[in-house]
Amino acid sequence: MPSVDELLAVIDGYKDEMIEALKELIRIPAIGPENGGDGEFERARYLRELVEHCGFEEIELFDALDERVRLRLRPNIVARKRGTSDQTAWIVTHMDTVPPGDLDSWSYPPFSPRVVDGKLYGLGAEDNGQALIASLFAAKAINSFGLSGEKTMGLALVADEECGNEKGIKFLIREGVFRSGDLIYVPDYGVPDGSVIEVAEKSLLWLKITVEGIQAHASSPGKGINAMKVGSKFMTFLLDHLTEKYGKLNDLFIPPNSTFEPTKRLQTVGNINTIPAEDVFYFDFRVLPE
Ligand SMILES: [Zn+2]
Incomplete structure (x- = not known):
């Protein structure tokens, strides 16, 4: 069993790879049909490979039918690393972004990500890109030690936003992915020093x-x-x-x-x-x- 410091050292070693992964994510638009986009299909294809790269063997795809997008489906990716109990500790992140709005209001182009003064700029770099990539590479670090605990580790990458959406999180709930007693963390809100955890949304x-x-x-x-x-x-x-x-x-x-x-x-x-x-x-x- 590695110490926390050893685990953090492995994660530090992923820094460049994480930045590249987040940049690639931003380059692939994933805008929902209510905003005139074709959804998350292309982005999910890239993320499916990345999930595998992060050491998951059990990966399931849940496609929700959606006539409004070109390929008529909204993808959801569920990855698990089994523990000894049935209880799963989930991290749920979402793949879509809102539209870029007025392009002239951007200091840097929304789909051509770049790092300036240690910050990565691009559409959805913060919501929900950084959390999604962070969850994947945290899991990669755990998987790299071959660790498996009592709880199953689960990642759900959902279409649409993180709550209340028929083709994403609600679809997975209806499909029975989450069980009573599971622990669910949704990293969609934060403050710079990490001192606040949001526990409810209006x-x-x-x-x-x-x-x-x-x-x-x-x-x-x-x-x-x-x-x-x-x-x-x-x-x-x-x-x-x-x-x-x-x-x-x-x-x-x-x-x-x-x-x-x-x-x-x-x-x-x-x-x-x-x-x-x-x-x-x-x-x-x-x-x-x-
Ligand atoms: Zn969000």
């Missing part, structure tokens, strides 16, 4: 509101119904109402309150002198369990 609700009015020329508002005016009133009403109704605080969460944010609003008319017949906007709500 529930997420995305809401799209469409308001229908009647189009008219802006000089004759009486002939129409301005959907944007109605939408704006409704938005303010809803936000005030929700903030008051769900106003409790819980210090387990950061920030400690539920949040209700209007985020995206579609352009419905192209010119300034038309009263819009439609107003379309979106909310991102993060709600405490209370």
Whole structure:
């Protein structure tokens, strides 16, 4: 049995290899269909090989059907190193990223990773790339000593985000991958000194509101119904109402309150002198369990 120092020395020796692995990961886009991407298939192909390279012999692929992506499947990778008991200690990481957004706002190109002043820049380098690569190489170090403990060591690399997603973590739960009594660690949050462990997340609700009015020329508002005016009133009403109704605080969460944010609003008319017949906007709500 190696000491912790010996184990850490082996992990230190992986540094260059880990940086290269994370760079390769970033070069392969993995954007979900709700953001116009084709999912994680190509990235999962690379990661499947990397999991094997890290000393796992028991690797299972769980493909969830998803008509929205080109190859119609969303991949999930499950790797295990058996212990003597049935209980598994899992590390769950996710393979996807959000889209890069406005490319001009990037200091370095999102899909061409580079190390600057000891930091690796690229889309998803932090969420969830570094945690995913770290979990793989931690396992590699353990496997390199041929260690197996009482608990089975399990890695789950899931499609989509780390919680609440039908094609990723929920799919694996339905497939019976996780059992009652398993220990599950999801390294998707952190602070630089590693002193905080997140134990809960708020529930997420995305809401799209469409308001229908009647189009008219802006000089004759009486002939129409301005959907944007109605939408704006409704938005303010809803936000005030929700903030008051769900106003409790819980210090387990950061920030400690539920949040209700209007985020995206579609352009419905192209010119300034038309009263819009439609107003379309979106909310991102993060709600405490209370
Ligand atoms: Zn994440």
